[in-house]
Amino acid sequence: MSDIKTINADEAYQMVKENKCNLIDIRELNELELTGKVEGANHIPMGNLEVLLDPHSDVYKNGQIDKDKEVVLFCAGGIRSEMSVKSLTDKGFKNISHIEGGFGSISNSSFKIV
Template sequence: MTQLKTSAAQMVQSARARIEEVETPDLIKLVDDPNVVIVDIRDIRERQRTGAIPGSVHAPRGMIEFWVDPDSPYFKEVFGQQDKKYVFHCASGWRSALTVATLQDMGFDAAHLREGFSTWVEQGGPVDPAQKPD
């Protein structure tokens, strides 16, 4: 087995040390704030299976760097809004930590939901119901 230089857990730990982390109760209070954009980077099948935070924007992790870059042909206007607080989330906070660290390296200001959607559900955050795939 190949020995890695850095484990995934180490990468997440390093990312968390340099990004803003939002606690679940704090984001629950902000869910209806028009100045906050909650971005769900989970796979579409996860959203369909478990539901989503109401009003959240779905942006697959594999495309996020291109969607936030105004010079990219894949740029999405939702990421060009001025004076908005962007909070990214995944299921447990690992993928979103890595994503926000990468976006921070690009110069895009964002935070992430520290413990992810699973804790959001456990702590009574509102959830749009799961949807069957088309």
């Protein structure tokens, strides 16, 4: 999927540190309960992404997502987040990427797991 913007965990960490992105964990709730959450990440399960990432949704209205920043998705291993970026890009979303290797690579980076 060559039209998918892919970044690594270190690049994502730097973006979060510089407050330049919305980090979104698209794993299911039971996955977060088993492995932990990434500190500072928003949780929006994959099945709810299209609805909740709509600019008119409550997550934008409540300031949970900043529409002026890049949206960075991650899942457990990178497959679902890559598919989600492709799907959302096809629907007209811009400024969206995913973390290669997902939570697996995040857990071996500077991100704090809580």
